[in-house]
Amino acid sequence: MNSFTNDEFEFSFIEEGFSARDILEQKINEASFSDDKDAFYVADLGDILKKHLRWLRALPQVTPFYAVKCNDSKAILKTLAALGSGFDCASKTEIQLVQSIGVPPEKIIYANPCKQVSQIKYAANNGVQMMTFDSEVELMKVARNHPNAKLVLRIATDDSKAICRLSVKFGATLKTSRVLLERARELNVDVVGVSFHVGSGCTDPQTFVQAIADARCVFDMGAELNFNMYLLDIGGGFPGSEDVRLKFEEITGVINPALDKYFPSDLGVKIIAEPGRYYVASAFTLAVSIIAKKVVTKEQSSSDDEEDSINNKTLMYYVNDGVYGSFNCILYDHAHVKPILQKKPKQDEHLYSSSIWGPTCDGLDRIVERFDLPELHVGDWLLFENMGAYTVAAASTFNGFQRPTIYYVMSRPAWQLMQQIKEQGISSEVEEQDVCTVPLSCAWESGIGQHTATCASASVNI
Numbered sequence: 001m002n003s004f005t006n007d008e009f010e011f012s013f014i015e016e017g018f019s020a021r022d023i024l025e026q027k028i029n030e031a032s033f034s035d036d037k038d039a040f041y042v043a044d045l046g047d048i049l050k051k052h053l054r055w056l057r058a059l060p061q062v063t064p065f066y067a068v069k070c071n072d073s074k075a076i077l078k079t080l081a082a083l084g085s086g087f088d089c090a091s092k093t094e095i096q097l098v099q100s101i102g103v104p105p106e107k108i109i110y111a112n113p114c115k116q117v118s119q120i121k122y123a124a125n126n127g128v129q130m131m132t133f134d135s136e137v138e139l140m141k142v143a144r145n146h147p148n149a150k151l152v153l154r155i156a157t158d159d160s161k162a163i164c165r166l167s168v169k170f171g172a173t174l175k176t177s178r179v180l181l182e183r184a185r186e187l188n189v190d191v192v193g194v195s196f197h198v199g200s201g202c203t204d205p206q207t208f209v210q211a212i213a214d215a216r217c218v219f220d221m222g223a224e225l226n227f228n229m230y231l232l233d234i235g236g237g238f239p240g241s242e243d244v245r246l247k248f249e250e251i252t253g254v255i256n257p258a259l260d261k262y263f264p265s266d267l268g269v270k271i272i273a274e275p276g277r278y279y280v281a282s283a284f285t286l287a288v289s290i291i292a293k294k295v296v297t298k299e300q301s302s303s304d305d306e307e308d309s310i311n312n313k314t315l316m317y318y319v320n321d322g323v324y325g326s327f328n329c330i331l332y333d334h335a336h337v338k339p340i341l342q343k344k345p346k347q348d349e350h351l352y353s354s355s356i357w358g359p360t361c362d363g364l365d366r367i368v369e370r371f372d373l374p375e376l377h378v379g380d381w382l383l384f385e386n387m388g389a390y391t392v393a394a395a396s397t398f399n400g401f402q403r404p405t406i407y408y409v410m411s412r413p414a415w416q417l418m419q420q421i422k423e424q425g426i427s428s429e430v431e432e433q434d435v436c437t438v439p440l441s442c443a444w445e446s447g448i449g450q451h452t453a454t455c456a457s458a459s460v461n462i
């Protein structure tokens with residue numbers, strides 16, 4: 001088992017009968033006694049564990065190598081390392097990060113087909129052998145700087161139906177794959193397998209089937225050239241929340257038969273994947289507070305919309321995180337975010353067409369263009385769920401606005417289960433367990449005031 005000796009990370013226990021949402025409410029309550037109503041996250045590490053158990057059930061033959069780029073928070077990495085996940089790193093810094101928490105090199109794939117030479121050397125000097133490529137130039141760089149590398153040929157997919165396309169930038173065609181394998185033979189570098197990525201936010205599971213079939217072709221080409229290929233890497237692209245058209249199990253229900261057909265288990269091919277979004281999206285909830293507000297009356301508004309005219313005003317809210325911070329996902333990840341009111345509105349409360357803006361001085365910094373909301377006030381809070389993927393990882397501090405603090409939480413049953421997995425690995429008994437059964441919170445739902453003592457949380461270092 002990995003030991004975690006470096007920088008400890010802290011999380012708070014969620015007491016029995018409470019949920020991550022209650023901790024969030026508690027933080028908001030605490031903030032109400034001060035002027036500091038900074039944006040913050042609550043991240044439920046138990047949700048990561050839940051996702052892992054779900055992965056094991058749905059894709060038992062596929063070992064996850066979590067894509068660090070998606071969210072490189074140490075607490076997430078340590079949780080996943082404790083669960084036995086491997087890691088997909090895109091750079092030297094990501095390799096250093098996962099190695100700093102005790103992850104051994106064989107659990108790392110350097111999955112960036114275009115690497116800087118100095119970073120290839122770093123991988124070579126630090127025992128990281130698995131790395132992807134998709135061009136002749138990369139092959140030559142690796143042959144010169146990391147002759148013991150175990151190369152994985154990244155092939156292109158038809159990711160035209162994915163939300164974020166990747167094959168426009170990476171991946172060899174089948175024809176090019178043969179040329180590359182021949183060149184690898186000449187250069188005497190070892191090609192051990194094939195990888196692909198169907199695009200992040202995959203909406204068509206058939207893309208996986210075609211990519212797995214193509215990978216089979218490349219394995220056959222490799223065999224003709226006397227390569228002993230033993231690794232298939234099916235990449236990422238799996239959904240991280242339930243508010244998507246294509247559910248995780250619908251995708252895995254298509255992947256499994258394709259793996260059985262093209263890579264039956266008796267061939268002994270090791271199958272890995274590089275999920276990012278899947279593991280972290282739903283664990284993170286972001287709370288932002290309204291720092292400024294503008295009422296736009298009919299005369300000022302440029303809107304021709306009849307409904308706006310009926311209400312006679314629209315509202316603009318300015319909150320303390322924006323597209324230069326966590327909401328960069330709107331620009332880079334094509335995300336559509338939906339605000340949730342922290343305070344339940346009164347029944348029949350009038351709704352106004354509203355827009356929500358980030359705190360910077362840039363007009364681009366708009367989070368929500370139009371949403372019907374009751375009238376809100378400075379100091380009110382808005383919540384955004386499913387904010388764990390491609391948010392904090394790419395957030396800047398443009399205009400001097402700091403990234404939100406992340407409060408990590410976990411229920412005791414989740415913690416105990418995680419310890420059990422860390423010490424004994426995954427037994428069939430563990431696989432049957434479901435942390436979904438942790439009692440739900442009621443304090444915020446019923447409107448009962450938060451009792452701080454009941455929700456008091458102990459800080460624990462893993």
Ligand SMILES: Cc1ncc(COP(=O)(O)O)c(C=O)c1O
Pocket residue numbers: 067070088111112166197199200201235236237238274275276277278
């Ligand atoms: C090489 C590679 N692997 C894995 C991922 C993670 O993808 P996802 O978050 O869709 O699972 C990405 C995302 O860009 C990637 O580029």
